[in-house]
Amino acid sequence: MGPHQGHRRIRDAGRADARPGQPVPLPLSPGLGRLALCARAGRFVDSGGAGPLLRPAAVVFREMGPARPGAQLRQRQARPRPRHARQSDHGAALAERALRHGQPDPGRLRASSRHGDRRPRRQHPQLVVGSDGPHFASDFRIQDPEERRDPGQLGQDRTLGRAVRTGRPGAAGAGGIHQAPDRGLARRGQAGGRDLSCRRALGGGRSGNRVETVRRERGTMALKRVLAGATMALAVLAAGPVAAQKKISVLTWNIPVYEEKIKGWIADFKQIRPDITVEWIDKKGPELGPFYQTQSAAGTPPDIVNVQGALWLEYAANGALLDLGPYLAKEREVAGRFDPNFMKVWQFEGKQYLLPFYITKTLLFYNKEMFKEAGLSDPPKTFDEILSHAAKMTKGEKSGFLTANFDWLYWPLFAMNGVQLVTPDLKKAAFNTPAALDTLTKLAKATDSGAINKIAWTGRWVEPNGAFAAGTVGMLHIHAPAFFYVRGSGKWVNQDTLGVAAVPGGWSTPNSHALFISKASKEPDAAWEFLKLITSKKWAVTFGTTLNNLTGNIEADKEIMAHFKANDPLAARVLEVQMSNLDKITGNWPLARDSQVKEAFYTEIQNAVLGRKTPKEALDTAERNVNRVLSR
Numbered sequence: 001m002g003p004h005q006g007h008r009r010i011r012d013a014g015r016a017d018a019r020p021g022q023p024v025p026l027p028l029s030p031g032l033g034r035l036a037l038c039a040r041a042g043r044f045v046d047s048g049g050a051g052p053l054l055r056p057a058a059v060v061f062r063e064m065g066p067a068r069p070g071a072q073l074r075q076r077q078a079r080p081r082p083r084h085a086r087q088s089d090h091g092a093a094l095a096e097r098a099l100r101h102g103q104p105d106p107g108r109l110r111a112s113s114r115h116g117d118r119r120p121r122r123q124h125p126q127l128v129v130g131s132d133g134p135h136f137a138s139d140f141r142i143q144d145p146e147e148r149r150d151p152g153q154l155g156q157d158r159t160l161g162r163a164v165r166t167g168r169p170g171a172a173g174a175g176g177i178h179q180a181p182d183r184g185l186a187r188r189g190q191a192g193g194r195d196l197s198c199r200r201a202l203g204g205g206r207s208g209n210r211v212e213t214v215r216r217e218r219g220t221m222a223l224k225r226v227l228a229g230a231t232m233a234l235a236v237l238a239a240g241p242v243a244a245q246k247k248i249s250v251l252t253w254n255i256p257v258y259e260e261k262i263k264g265w266i267a268d269f270k271q272i273r274p275d276i277t278v279e280w281i282d283k284k285g286p287e288l289g290p291f292y293q294t295q296s297a298a299g300t301p302p303d304i305v306n307v308q309g310a311l312w313l314e315y316a317a318n319g320a321l322l323d324l325g326p327y328l329a330k331e332r333e334v335a336g337r338f339d340p341n342f343m344k345v346w347q348f349e350g351k352q353y354l355l356p357f358y359i360t361k362t363l364l365f366y367n368k369e370m371f372k373e374a375g376l377s378d379p380p381k382t383f384d385e386i387l388s389h390a391a392k393m394t395k396g397e398k399s400g401f402l403t404a405n406f407d408w409l410y411w412p413l414f415a416m417n418g419v420q421l422v423t424p425d426l427k428k429a430a431f432n433t434p435a436a437l438d439t440l441t442k443l444a445k446a447t448d449s450g451a452i453n454k455i456a457w458t459g460r461w462v463e464p465n466g467a468f469a470a471g472t473v474g475m476l477h478i479h480a481p482a483f484f485y486v487r488g489s490g491k492w493v494n495q496d497t498l499g500v501a502a503v504p505g506g507w508s509t510p511n512s513h514a515l516f517i518s519k520a521s522k523e524p525d526a527a528w529e530f531l532k533l534i535t536s537k538k539w540a541v542t543f544g545t546t547l548n549n550l551t552g553n554i555e556a557d558k559e560i561m562a563h564f565k566a567n568d569p570l571a572a573r574v575l576e577v578q579m580s581n582l583d584k585i586t587g588n589w590p591l592a593r594d595s596q597v598k599e600a601f602y603t604e605i606q607n608a609v610l611g612r613k614t615p616k617e618a619l620d621t622a623e624r625n626v627n628r629v630l631s632r
């Protein structure tokens with residue numbers, strides 16, 4: 001915040017305590033750029049116009065004068081005594097100048113001013129032009145003042161408080177920060193590891209780095225060009241982004257094990273578009289949504305995003321996704337790759353926003369050994385049989401049934417009884433019916449008796465899978481990837497002991513993955529080319545056979561199925577059930593506020609099955625809450 005923004009500095013909220021030598025984390029956006037600190041202690045110049053910033057690992061402050069324990073960084077502080085900025089090590093020097101009203105500012109670092117040159121002397125923003133070049137790992141600190149060789153300069157040369165600490169993998173404290181390309185800005189050789197005074201470290205001394213310094217002498221401005229080095233550096237800074245190679249970024253959902261093949265994507269794409277650099281980012285499920293939203297708010301969302309379930313709906317409703325319709329209209333063979341049932345899952349308000357990446361939907365796993373002990377042979381054919389089978393297998397520590405409860409995965413239990421969540425126009429709740437009351441009442445009674453394990457309503461992914469893998473639960477209703485978790489954890493699991501079937505009525509809820517392009521992408525055509533490549537038959541087959549999934553790509557899935565029939569018959573059986581009853585997909589309503597509706601409904605279902613409310617009370621409350629969300 002510059003001196004011209006004094007009316008804002010009176011705010012004290014959000015002050016961070018800081019002591020001399022204490023690192024202060026700064027969550028800045030990645031990329032090229034600068035960070036500047038005003039000459040007065042602890043106040044940053046607004047860098048909103050400076051473009052993307054380097055992500056420093058920390059900024060280290062040192063107080064001026066006697067140390068004051070517990071000192072705070074405030075937006076408004078008393079002016080300290082004059083001081084120097086010193087470079088502590090790895091000495092590449094930086095160009096420094098004072099930016100004033102009316103002067104050229106090619107780096108766009110100036111904090112805008114409403115007062116021009118009428119501000120009091122020493123009230124202009126002091127900024128430093130930096131880079132991520134050879135001094136990328138340098139440690140700049142604000143230090144105590146020293147005696148100057150020319151005391152007469154004290155009133156004229158305003159020193160600059162600048163503190164930037166950046167890191168790279170392998171450097172102490174770097175934290176694996178991404179290395180931006182070296183542009184060699186403001187480099188004039190090594191400092192030899194010596195601490196330099198401000199004027200020499202920043203090039204203002206009798207030798208060393210050459211800079212352009214602007215001074216105010218006796219109330220008048222005099223521009224003194226020491227040498228042309230800094231001018232050339234600023235020209236490089238201004239021209240750098242223009243000359244940078246084009247780039248797209250790809251964000252995937254928790255598939256770090258696929259790194260080698262993703263490098264194959266990038267290598268193939270480089271053959272098609274050598275002018276484009278591809279950056280790959282992978283995030284775990286709980287991290288991906290917040291990461292994408294943060295990057296979107298900063299105006300730098302990933303170009304291509306791999307998303308699961310219904311998370312994308314709110315992004316589409318808010319206009320964050322690129323409509324793929326125009327691309328598909330020009331290249332109809334791309335749409336023809338995929339099963340129409342899976343393409344439909346990724347449509348919102350008549351527009352196709354995503355392409356299928358890989359396919360999962362719910363099915364029923366059952367423990368054949370527990371079935372045999374209970375005198376059962378075949379999987380249940382009706383909802384009532386699910387409950388009766390479960391009751392027969394329940395004794396001691398064993399229970400009969402579990403379901404996943406996130407992302408509407410439990411909804412087939414209601415769909416098989418004819419319950420609809422919302423009206424066809426998606427504007428009102430439609431579930432508060434006698435059929436829903438009967439279904440919920442039976443689920444609550446079965447849970448209370450132990451036939452349905454309570455983990456069904458309280459667990460997420462690990463808990464139900466772990467319970468079934470332990471061999472203490474008769475049936476597990478969940479989406480197909482659970483098979484590989486269960487087989488990896490359950491010693492009892494093999495082709496003779498594990499059964500796989502569709503639930504009664506053939507109903508299933510998808511929890512598939514797909515790929516979209518951010519509407520804010522600066523290279524949408526390149527992103528589309530990359531999207532086509534990774535959903536091609538070649539890479540779809542590679543993905544499916546490597547990570548044990550179907551992809552929705554019709555031709556690729558035929559080869560994937562043939563691979564598993566030859567090499568893993570039990571996995572092939574799971575995938576066969578996945579591809580059955582594609583006309584009975586449910587629980588995938590295109591609701592703009594899907595997450596809010598989900599929360600409003602499931603909270604009350606949970607209250608009923610765990611005995612906190614009667615089923616009637618729970619449904620009435622859920623109806624009010626869902627209608628409230630839908631009416632917004």
